[in-house]
Amino acid sequence: MLSHVGSDNQPRMVGVGAKVATQRVARAQARVLLPVDVASQLREAGHMTPKGPVLTTANLAGVMGAKATPQLIPLCHPLMLQRCRVDLTVEGDEIVIVCEVACHGTTGVEMEALTGVSIAALTVYDMCKAMSHDIVIREVRLLHKSGGKRDVDTGATSA
Template identity: 90%
Template structure:
């Protein structure tokens, strides 16, 4: 049976009351592919647009997104995050966003990490869309999770 579906086939929040609190960590990634001319314009402008500093704004948006996950994803538990770090690098025409989230709790932080990376990527799109609508957000995925019933690392999906 699916954990988020009750016997009546209706969605429900999972009861995590009996789980032991552990240190939970999750890391997720999103990639933003820019057209070559947009990437060149951003490099020349020090990653500034008329809306402001793209990477700095995306970083803050990623943290805010991770913290807001329970308001965005209906069945997510509210968590007291201990840490949220968004790392943004530029590789040629691509912006690579990695969001790592940690808490000591009874449920995992994968959704917070995925939401943080996604919101940061959407912010890059928003700040650059005046230059082009041919921007592609791709490869939003979980890279790592630990502290729960099983740990997962990228590519394997295994403990």
């Protein structure tokens, strides 16, 4: 039986009230591939565009996205996040975004970490689209989650 579908085949929020609260951590990653000329322009301009500082703005957007996850994704529980960190690293023509989220609760924070990297990546796209629309957001994925019924670690390295 699917956990988010009731006997009437309608979606429902899973009850987590009886679960034991544990420390939950999740880390996700996204990669934004920039055209060579855009990456070069950004490096030369100190990662500034007419819209402002790309990396700083995307960092803040990622944190805001993680915090807003229950408003964006149906059936996600509102969580009191204890920590949310978004790191953006420039690797050649790519911006690698990693978001790590933690809380003490009865449900995991992987959707918050995935939302954080997704919103940060979309912000990079938005701030750079005047230079090119050939920007590719790729490899949005969960790297690690712990503290629940089952831990996940893809073995991938993160920034």
